[in-house]
Amino acid sequence: MKLLIIEDExxxxxxxxxxxxxxxxxxxxxxxxxxxxxxTSLYQYDCVLLDIGLADGEGFTLLEHLKSNxxxxxxxxxxxxxxxxDKLKGLNLGADDYLTKPFHLAELKARVSAIFRRKAFNxxxxxxxxxxxxNLPAREVEVNSVSIVLTRKEYDMLLYFIANKxxxxxxxxxxxHLWGDEIDLIDSFDFIYTHxxxxxxxxxxxxxxxxxxxxxxxxYKFL
Amino acid sequence: MKLSAQYSKVxxxxxxxxxxxxxxxxxATINYIANDQLDSSLVDEIEEITRYVNLNQRLPKPMDFDExxxxxxxxxxxxxxxxxxxxTYHSPREKSTEAxxxxxxxxxxxxxxxxxxVVISKEATxxxxxxxxxxxxxxxxxxxxxxxxxxxxxxxxxWKPFYNILQQLKAFNISDANTLNLDETEIDEFGELxxxxxxxxxxxxxxxxxxxTFTENASHEMxxxxxxxxxxxxxxxxxxxxxxxQYAQINDIxxxxxxxxxxxxxxxxxxxxxxxxxxxxxxLNLKDIIIEKLHQFNELIQSKNIGVIHTLxxxxxxxxxxLIDILINNLFNNAIRHNNPYGTIRIYLTNTQLVFxxxxxxxxLNSREIxxxxxxxxxxxxxxxxxxxxxxxxxxxxxxxxxxxxxxxxTFQIDF
Numbered sequence: 001m002k003l004l005i006i007e008d009e010x011x012x013x014x015x016x017x018x019x020x021x022x023x024x025x026x027x028x029x030x031x032x033x034x035x036x037x038x039x040t041s042l043y044q045y046d047c048v049l050l051d052i053g054l055a056d057g058e059g060f061t062l063l064e065h066l067k068s069n070x071x072x073x074x075x076x077x078x079x080x081x082x083x084x085x086d087k088l089k090g091l092n093l094g095a096d097d098y099l100t101k102p103f104h105l106a107e108l109k110a111r112v113s114a115i116f117r118r119k120a121f122n123x124x125x126x127x128x129x130x131x132x133x134x135n136l137p138a139r140e141v142e143v144n145s146v147s148i149v150l151t152r153k154e155y156d157m158l159l160y161f162i163a164n165k166x167x168x169x170x171x172x173x174x175x176x177h178l179w180g181d182e183i184d185l186i187d188s189f190d191f192i193y194t195h196x197x198x199x200x201x202x203x204x205x206x207x208x209x210x211x212x213x214x215x216x217x218x219x220y221k222f223l
Numbered sequence: 224m225k226l227s228a229q230y231s232k233v234x235x236x237x238x239x240x241x242x243x244x245x246x247x248x249x250x251a252t253i254n255y256i257a258n259d260q261l262d263s264s265l266v267d268e269i270e271e272i273t274r275y276v277n278l279n280q281r282l283p284k285p286m287d288f289d290e291x292x293x294x295x296x297x298x299x300x301x302x303x304x305x306x307x308x309x310x311t312y313h314s315p316r317e318k319s320t321e322a323x324x325x326x327x328x329x330x331x332x333x334x335x336x337x338x339x340x341v342v343i344s345k346e347a348t349x350x351x352x353x354x355x356x357x358x359x360x361x362x363x364x365x366x367x368x369x370x371x372x373x374x375x376x377x378x379x380x381x382w383k384p385f386y387n388i389l390q391q392l393k394a395f396n397i398s399d400a401n402t403l404n405l406d407e408t409e410i411d412e413f414g415e416l417x418x419x420x421x422x423x424x425x426x427x428x429x430x431x432x433x434x435x436t437f438t439e440n441a442s443h444e445m446x447x448x449x450x451x452x453x454x455x456x457x458x459x460x461x462x463x464x465x466x467x468x469q470y471a472q473i474n475d476i477x478x479x480x481x482x483x484x485x486x487x488x489x490x491x492x493x494x495x496x497x498x499x500x501x502x503x504x505x506x507l508n509l510k511d512i513i514i515e516k517l518h519q520f521n522e523l524i525q526s527k528n529i530g531v532i533h534t535l536x537x538x539x540x541x542x543x544x545x546l547i548d549i550l551i552n553n554l555f556n557n558a559i560r561h562n563n564p565y566g567t568i569r570i571y572l573t574n575t576q577l578v579f580x581x582x583x584x585x586x587x588l589n590s591r592e593i594x595x596x597x598x599x600x601x602x603x604x605x606x607x608x609x610x611x612x613x614x615x616x617x618x619x620x621x622x623x624x625x626x627x628x629x630x631x632x633x634t635f636q637i638d639f
Contacts (some may be wrong), residue, residue, distance in 0.1 A: 005444035011445050019461075080446035082488065084503060084545065102450035102484050105457040107539050168460045170475045216470040218460055218477075 002044070005029035006059065006201045007051045007078065016049065019105040019167070020112075033057040037065050045073050046119070047112055050095070052079040052086060059215070063093035074115040078103070104173035106164045113163035131207045143206035145191045153178055154199045161212070161222035170219040196220060227378035231371060238370060242363045245355075253355060257348035258324065262307050265326035268293075268341045269305070276332050295330065295337040303329035303338060312344045321346050326639060384413040388420055397431050397499070431498070432463075438494050449484050456480070482606070485629045489608040492549070493596075496615045503542050510572055512551055520555050529562055533570040542620050542637065550616045553609040554579045554635060560605065561633070569632070575639055580632040587628035594624070 003020055007013040008031045017027045028045075030036050033056045039064065040048070048066075053058040059077065066073060077090045080101040087098045096115045098107060117127065117136060127134040133142045139150050139155055150158065160177055161169070174189040178195075200212045213221045224232075236312060269293060275283050282295050292313065305328045312323025325342040357511060384406055391403050403424055405417045409520040456477055460470070495501055517524075540547070558568045558581035566582035578582075592598045594614040599607035617624040 009451060011451040012447070015451070015458050018458060057470075080450070081443075082491070082503075101446040102453045102480070105454055140604050168463065170457065170460055170477055171474075172481055173457065176387075190526060215460070215463065216467045218470040218474055 001025045003027045003037070003041060003130055004045045004048045004073075004110070006031075006033075006049065006054070006062070008032065008054050009051075012016050013172060015105060016108065019109065025190075031055070033059070033061055036050065036062050038124060040066060040071065040073065041069070042187075044071075047074040047076065047115055049108070050075055050077050052077060052090070060093060063090065063095060067094050074112075074119055076108075076111055076115060078108070082186070103168065104176060106160070106167065106169045106173040107177055109167075110160050110163040110177065127159075127162065129165065131209070132162070132203070134159070143203060146206050148202050149200065149208050151195075154202075157195055157199060161220075166221050168215045168219050168221045173219070227375065227382065230378060231374045232474065234370065234374060239369060242366075246359060246363075249359065250356065253352050257345075257352065258307075261324040261343065261345065261348065265324065265341055265343060266305070268343070269326055269330075269339060271327045272339060272341070273328075274332055276330055280332065282330075282332060282337070286398055291328070292341050292342045293516050296340075298329070298336050298338045300329065300338070303327070303336075303498060307451060310340075310342050312342050312346075314344065322349060339379065342592065343616075369524045381410070384410065385416070385553055386621055388413070388416060392420065397427060429553040432497060435500060437520065438491060438498070438500070445487050446484070449480060449487070452476070452480050453484075459493070483501045486606050486608070489606050489612060493608065493612060493615060496546065496612070496619055499619070501546055501619075503543050503545065504541055505544055506539055507540050507544055507547055509540055509547070509577065510535045512547060513570065513572060516548075516551050520559060523559055524568070527562060529559065529568055530566075531568045531570070533572075535570065535572040536574060538572055538639075540620070546619065553613045556605070556611075557581075557635070558633075567632075577637040577639075579635045582631065585631065588626065590626040590634065593626050 003025055005013055005016050005027060007016065007029070013029050013031065017029050021027045026094065028039065032037060033054045038057060050059045050062060063075060066075070077094040077095045077098045078101060079098065081087060082100045090098050096118065097111050099111055125136045127136055131144050134140070141150055141155065141158065155172065157177060160174070171189050171192055174192050179188050203209070203211050211222055213223060215221055272283060272293065283293065305326060307324065307326050310323045312321045312326035314321055323342045324344045324345050325340055327338055327340045330337045330339045387406055391405065395403065403421060404569050405421065408414055408417065432639040456473060460473060517531065558579050562568065562581050562585060570579040573579040594610050596611045597607040599605055617637055625636050627634040627636065
């Protein structure tokens with residue numbers, strides 16, 4: 001899987017690259033629009049992370065470039081501008097998703113995975129991870145060919161965990177994924193604990209394996 | 224009062240006063256001329272009498288001199304200047320009294336001096352003055368009527384370009400891309416007004432555009448560093464050699480960063496609402512939105528064992544879904560956060576109002592300060608902007624959001 005990260009903020013670019021590279025994904029990155037256009041003209045990427053506000057122009061230009069060259073890279077816009085206009089413009093120009101800064105790397109990873117899944121949808125709509133197999137269109141989960149029933153939030157959480165397998169995910173990131181900014185963090189931590197407890201028990205019953213490990217009160221890790 | 228009415232009023236007052244003064248002067252002049260004429264005929268009369276007395280050596284009988292009334296009184300005075308005065312004239316034929324004009328003079332007959340008084344009727348001249356006055360009044364009335372009508376039509380016509388500009392200014396919307404469409408006018412003042420209004424509107428729109436750009440830039444500039452902090456923290460926690468105390472500190476940084484991001488988003492949202500930048504209005508069913516939010520907040524409500532009682536009628540409003548979501552979210556958050564465990568939330572939606580009531584603190588809150596920025600209780604974990612945002616969203620759509628404390632319930636009421 002090949003990923004291009006276009007982001008002018010060095011600190012953020014490096015964090016993203018590191019977070020994704022550890023997964024064995026090939027990451028390339030650049031800080032400006034011109035390099036990005038050159039790179040996408042020369043190589044084929046599976047997914048492009050695109051910042052809108054770049055030093056030498058707006059990221060929309062790249063979207064237009066990809067569109068006019070008939071490229072079908074998945075594009076995820078990462079923008080500091082939480083503007084409906086920008087969002088609609090980006091999606092109309094062929095972007096697959098729009099994520100507003102600041103975001104958690106786990107959230108970014110989950111969104112990128114979703115774009116991959118959508119791209120591969122026609123050939124493969126079963127997501128497999130060890131004993132777990134998820135039928136994405138039907139939202140059904142089987143462990144060792146035994147179906148288990150998950151609530152909507154548990155299902156969302158499982159997909160989120162699988163997308164970030166092997167990573168420590170902070171409770172903040174999980175809370176934002178499940179509830180957005182609708183409720184306060186402090187309130188949501190208790191709910192996360194309850195959901196994790198339930199999902200852990202269901203997987204343990206079906207697979208006789210504990211997938212989720214708690215990390216010092218900061219978050220959880222899916223193994 | 225309209226300008227044309229004000230102008231007509233002033234115009235009428237001036238016209239009436241000048242005509243009034245002119246009338247007085249006119250009347251006095253005519254009267255003076257008429258009297259002068261009478262006086263000269265009176266002089267003729269008295270001279271005729273003098274000639275008669277000198278010729279006939281006797282005083283004339285009253286009927287000898289037309290209809291004039293002549294009287295003679297003996298007097299000791301040797302000289303007497305001729306003297307004119309107004310007197311009463313007794314008309315012998317009509318047996319009535321009329322206004323008259325008299326002259327007195329000295330006549331000598333056989334060494335005896337007489338004071339002769341001749342009175343003639345003024346009726347004819349009075350009639351003349353009356354007729355002239357009447358004609359003047361009629362002319363004045365016609366003049367005034369014509370003046371009023373002419374003023375009204377001419378002024379209305381003249382001010383038409385002004386009302387056109389006014390109407391366009393009333394309909395002026397800063398976020399509208401259309402420019403003003405002002406009619407050409409031949410009048411210099413309105414031409415100047417047109418160009419001033421046009422340049423002002425384009426300047427305002429330009430400023431507005433700058434503000435919008437500033438808002439977006441501010442958002443970008445602040446969100447990017449926060450994004451860097453968050454991503455670094457996300458990377459940092461992957462290092463599992465950290466000690467639990469260090470994780471505890473990372474947790475605190477996470478919380479602070481999260482709060483910073485929320486605060487920034489809230490402030491930007493406030494700027495957006497205050498500058499009317501959120502415009503994606505649609506027809507929304509408020510009942511559906513509230514029911515949806517009830518599901519979303521269900522976990523939170525249940526965790527505090529709060530009982531929810533709601534009576535919801537169908538109510539459609541035209542507003543931005545984005546803003547109404549935020550409004551209802553903030554009301555729910557407020558009602559849940561400041562509630563007691565095992566407390567109550569009551570929600571009423573009717574065609575005219577939406578009411579959120581919740582149990583909580585036993586004391587009434589300050590209803591004026593509660594909607595101000597950063598007014599929050601010491602224990603609150605919120606940004607202190609939630610109710611300010613709610614109030615601003617309500618203002619945007621001319622809803623009235625108010626707070627009351629009745630029967631131990633904190634009540635937030637929106638009147639549509």
